[in-house]
Amino acid sequence: MTALQASPPRPSSLRRWLSLLGPYLLLAPGLIWLVYFFVWPAAQMFLMAVSSGSLDNGFKLTWTLTPLHDALFNFPTQWSHSLLYGAISTSLDFLIGFPVAYTIAFRGGRYKNLLLFLVIAPFFTSFLIRTISWQILLGDEGPILSFLKHTLGVVPEEFSILYSPFAVIAGLTYNFLPFMILPLYVALEKIDPALLEASGDLYGGRWQTFRKVTFPLALPGVFAGTILTFIPTMGDYVNAELLGSPQTRMIGNVIQGRFLQTNDYPIASALSFVLMAGILLAVFIYARALGTEDLTG
Amino acid sequence: MSEHDQPLPRFNAELTRRRFLQGSALAGFGAFLAACGASTGGGESPTPAGSVFVPTAPPVATAAPSTAPTPLPSPTGPLKFANWPAYIDLAGKAGTAGVYAPGSSPTIEQFKKKYGVDVDYEEKIEDNKTFYATIQPQLQAGTATGWDLIVITDWLAAKVISKNWAEQIIPADVPNAVANLQDSLKGRVWDANNDYHYPWQSGMTGIGFNTNDLKAAGITPPTSLQELWAIKPSKVSFLTESRDTFGLGLLKLGKSADPAQTTTDDLQAVHDDIKPLVTQGLIFAGNEYLENFAAKKTWAAMVWSGDLASSGTAGDTFQVPDEGVMIWTDNMVIPKGAVNKYTAELMINFVYDPKIAAQIEDYVYYVCPVKGADVEIKKIDPSAATNPLIFPTPDMVAKYHNFQFLSDDLETALDNLYLDLTGG
Numbered sequence: 001m002t003a004l005q006a007s008p009p010r011p012s013s014l015r016r017w018l019s020l021l022g023p024y025l026l027l028a029p030g031l032i033w034l035v036y037f038f039v040w041p042a043a044q045m046f047l048m049a050v051s052s053g054s055l056d057n058g059f060k061l062t063w064t065l066t067p068l069h070d071a072l073f074n075f076p077t078q079w080s081h082s083l084l085y086g087a088i089s090t091s092l093d094f095l096i097g098f099p100v101a102y103t104i105a106f107r108g109g110r111y112k113n114l115l116l117f118l119v120i121a122p123f124f125t126s127f128l129i130r131t132i133s134w135q136i137l138l139g140d141e142g143p144i145l146s147f148l149k150h151t152l153g154v155v156p157e158e159f160s161i162l163y164s165p166f167a168v169i170a171g172l173t174y175n176f177l178p179f180m181i182l183p184l185y186v187a188l189e190k191i192d193p194a195l196l197e198a199s200g201d202l203y204g205g206r207w208q209t210f211r212k213v214t215f216p217l218a219l220p221g222v223f224a225g226t227i228l229t230f231i232p233t234m235g236d237y238v239n240a241e242l243l244g245s246p247q248t249r250m251i252g253n254v255i256q257g258r259f260l261q262t263n264d265y266p267i268a269s270a271l272s273f274v275l276m277a278g279i280l281l282a283v284f285i286y287a288r289a290l291g292t293e294d295l296t297g
Numbered sequence: 298m299s300e301h302d303q304p305l306p307r308f309n310a311e312l313t314r315r316r317f318l319q320g321s322a323l324a325g326f327g328a329f330l331a332a333c334g335a336s337t338g339g340g341e342s343p344t345p346a347g348s349v350f351v352p353t354a355p356p357v358a359t360a361a362p363s364t365a366p367t368p369l370p371s372p373t374g375p376l377k378f379a380n381w382p383a384y385i386d387l388a389g390k391a392g393t394a395g396v397y398a399p400g401s402s403p404t405i406e407q408f409k410k411k412y413g414v415d416v417d418y419e420e421k422i423e424d425n426k427t428f429y430a431t432i433q434p435q436l437q438a439g440t441a442t443g444w445d446l447i448v449i450t451d452w453l454a455a456k457v458i459s460k461n462w463a464e465q466i467i468p469a470d471v472p473n474a475v476a477n478l479q480d481s482l483k484g485r486v487w488d489a490n491n492d493y494h495y496p497w498q499s500g501m502t503g504i505g506f507n508t509n510d511l512k513a514a515g516i517t518p519p520t521s522l523q524e525l526w527a528i529k530p531s532k533v534s535f536l537t538e539s540r541d542t543f544g545l546g547l548l549k550l551g552k553s554a555d556p557a558q559t560t561t562d563d564l565q566a567v568h569d570d571i572k573p574l575v576t577q578g579l580i581f582a583g584n585e586y587l588e589n590f591a592a593k594k595t596w597a598a599m600v601w602s603g604d605l606a607s608s609g610t611a612g613d614t615f616q617v618p619d620e621g622v623m624i625w626t627d628n629m630v631i632p633k634g635a636v637n638k639y640t641a642e643l644m645i646n647f648v649y650d651p652k653i654a655a656q657i658e659d660y661v662y663y664v665c666p667v668k669g670a671d672v673e674i675k676k677i678d679p680s681a682a683t684n685p686l687i688f689p690t691p692d693m694v695a696k697y698h699n700f701q702f703l704s705d706d707l708e709t710a711l712d713n714l715y716l717d718l719t720g721g
Contacts, residue, residue, distance in 0.1 A: 055429075141594075260424075
């Protein structure tokens with residue numbers, strides 16, 4: 001210690017370099033990861049989207065815009081399904097998730113951890129198995145419909161849910177619900193109960209307190225939750241594949257089909273690129289609309 | 298798994314295999330991982346513990362014709378053998394699970410023992426296109442693929458052979474195969490003299506239904522494609538394998554299902570014929586049709602014969618349509634640059650021994666390409682010997698149509714029309 005006092009830290013050139021580079025060195029693992037697994041593949045995907053050729057004869061970079069044009073304009077039904085199903089299931093997730101997160105955060109008490117565990121528990125089972133289980137749940141003679149048809153007799157014999165848009169939305173809503181609940185919970189959990197009490201002291205009713213205090217403070221969670229739910233639902237193809245029919249296909253199914261069935265890599269890449277760019281743009285607009293500075297803090 | 302209970306162990310096996318054939322990517326990925334995990338122990342001793350069988354073939358090397366002018370090369374290994382999941386006889390736990398593990402296939406163990414060479418058998422092929430994408434760059438570049446023997450469906454075998462990407466099979470090395478190949482499988486246009494391929498298994502594509510369920514629903518069992526088309530579309534499924542669906546579609550329209558005669562207009566006509574059914578609720582299924590049958594979601598469907606042969610559910614029926622039936626074959630091919638080419642030939646020869654073929658057939662339940670296997674299988678499973686789905690009757694054989702080897706134009710048209718039907 002005395003030695004340090006004797007010679008106060010003189011910034012040697014090495015040290016200056018270190019202090020300059022330090023943040024970057026600390027960021028390096030993450031940056032390398034991002035560049036190698038995100039930036040580079042994304043660039044490759046874009047280059048493939050402007051290439052032409054076939055798997056048999058090889059793909060050549062020709063800077064053609066045909067794949068991108070086709071990706072944008074040739075699949076209106078599937079694009080609209082993706083948007084529609086994504087929006088509906090995100091909204092449903094919010095409507096289901098908010099009360100759940102609220103209850104866990106404010107009324108969970110000593111069961112908080114157990115309740116949170118229950119939210120995450122389905123993740124211990126494979127995504128595929130969970131979705132295939134919905135085939136059984138929603139089947140014509142599954143537990144729900146057979147009860148409604150035979151026990152209660154309120155639904156006609158011919159009524160069917162599986163392979164309809166309803167089944168796809170149900171699957172999407174179920175599969176991505178935890179992505180909504182967890183960020184909402186984190187945001188709600190951070191709210192200081194004293195603020196709610198203060199609202200009460202200032203004659204704020206329950207509804208007013210919720211509208212003016214709780215909900216605005218939970219907005220970062222709402223933002224994160226909707227983004228985390230909407231993005232994967234937009235690109236999902238498993239639910240539409242397993243629970244839907246040819247009439248409920250989403251853009252993810254098109255990408256899968258072009259990639260694996262026709263080995264048309266350019267159009268598959270163009271579709272993926274458009275999907276990614278569109279989502280980035282939407283997130284950007286959404287963030288601007290909600291005002292991120294207040295949200296991410 | 299849903300309600301269709303007491304399936305034979307091999308039921309699951311079939312499910313796995315066909316599931317891959319229809320190319321369900323995620324499911325394929327899962328089992329791909331499983332397959333990777335199960336097949337990492339290739340380098341062990343040729344006689345691992347358990348399931349060691351006395352070789353059924355005489356000790357004299359059957360591969361050696363007595364008039365061989367030059368001394369035969371000696372087998373080298375390990376033989377790198379890529380096949381579809383649950384597509385070879387599996388014993389014990391592996392048999393129940395339908396996933397190969399080193400030492401679990403009597404046929405492989407007998408081969409290893411007989412020739413003293415190791416076999417690295419891997420269930421690496423989930424569907425033709427995905428597998429092709431993994432070997433195509435090497436073949437194109439003229440380097441080895443890492444495989445000595447692969448099992449691919451007709452159209453892909455035809456493509457690989459037409460590009461001169463397959464090693465020629467020397468007839469003298471495979472006398473069993475030359476002698477025992479079923480006549481109905483000879484003379485394929487793309488390799489008429491079997492210079493480059495020998496069939497591994499075949500399967501038929503026709504109409505499937507459960508007689509009991511149809512009776513309950515008040516429907517007459519369809520015997521023709523016309524009748525299948527007439528059933529309420531929301532209770533019917535067609536196949537996710539586009540060649541099967543369009544092949545049967547051609548026959549339904551009274552058109553030839555010979556790819557040499559078919560035009561893109563014909564395919565368009567099939568598409569236009571099926572499209573209205575899709576808007577009325579027709580779905581496309583791989584072998585999940587079995588689950589849909591069990592759940593009474595589907596009354597009748599286009600199905601693969603092997604699934605019905607092994608489903609074990611009472612009333613499950615495979616119907617050869619009046620108009621004809623699709624036949625497809627998965628073929629053993631030695632890719633160009635194979636390191637252990639001679640050993641691969643020995644393997645082809647080995648599985649064309651009727652005894653070995655019967656042993657494989659009694660597990661996989663597909664259409665057997667080997668003459669004499671029906672006699673051999675009687676000794677181990679008499680009921681299988683008379684099963685027309687394993688050993689089709691001459692009437693059935695007469696109705697075979699092979700809609701597999703398509704020109705590039707036809708294939709592109711087919712892919713696009715199929716994707717349009719399925720909404721992809």
